[in-house]
Amino acid sequence: MLVKWQRERFSVDFPGPAASLRSIRDRLADLTHLPQNAFKLIHKGAVMKDDSAPLSAYSLQPNSTIVLIGTDAPPQPVPASAAASQASSEQATVALIQAELSAVRTQLTPDVRAFLAALDPAAHSNPSHRDHSRLGELLLQSLLRLDAIDPDRDWLTARAERKAAVKEVQELLDSLDAAWAAFSNPPPPQ
Known part of the structure; x- marks a missing residue:
C-alpha cells in the first residue's frame, strides 16, 4: 500500500x-x-x-x-475543571460547524470551481497536479475539523448540521477528484 x-x-x-x-x-x-x-x-x-x-x-x-x-504532538487532554467551565452548548457547536462550512464556501469552493473550469478543454489552460493536491488536502483538512466536532447525541440540530456540512464538503472533494481523474486519464479516441 x-x-x-x-x-x-x-x-x-x-x-x-x-x-x-x-x-x-x-x-x-x-x-x-x-x-x-x-x-x-x-x-x-x-x-x-x-x-x-x-x-x-x-x-x-x-x-x-x-x-x-x-502532527508531531498528540492532542492534549483538557483538564476536568477546564472542561466543566467550558461546557459547550448546542448553539455554540452549531456556530462552530457553520463557521467551518462558511470558510469552505468562501475560500475553497470558488477555487475548486475555477480549477474545474480550467479542466474544460475550451479553457485552453493547463491545470496542475499540484493545484489538485492542494485543494484536495484543504478539503480533507476541513473534513477532519468537522469530524473533530462531536455533538452530544441529544443535540439533534447540531448533529444534522454536522452531517449536512460533511456531506457538502465531501461532495466538493468527490467532484474535484472525479473531474481530475477524467482529465488525467481521458478515454482513448475512437
Missing part, C-alpha cells in the same frame, strides 16, 4: 483483508514516530476510525493509497 504523509510517500506491506486497521496504525506509528492518537488515516476521502475493523471494511487492497494526516 502507498502511504502519503505531508511530502513523504512510502510503501507499507498489506497484511491481508482480515487484518485490523490497528495493524496498519501500529506500523505507521513506528515508521513516522508519531503517537497513535496523533494522526488520522484517510482512504478515498473517508476517515478510517475503527481500529478494530478489518481492512476489508475500508475496501483496502494491496494497491490502495492511504493519506496520513497528523
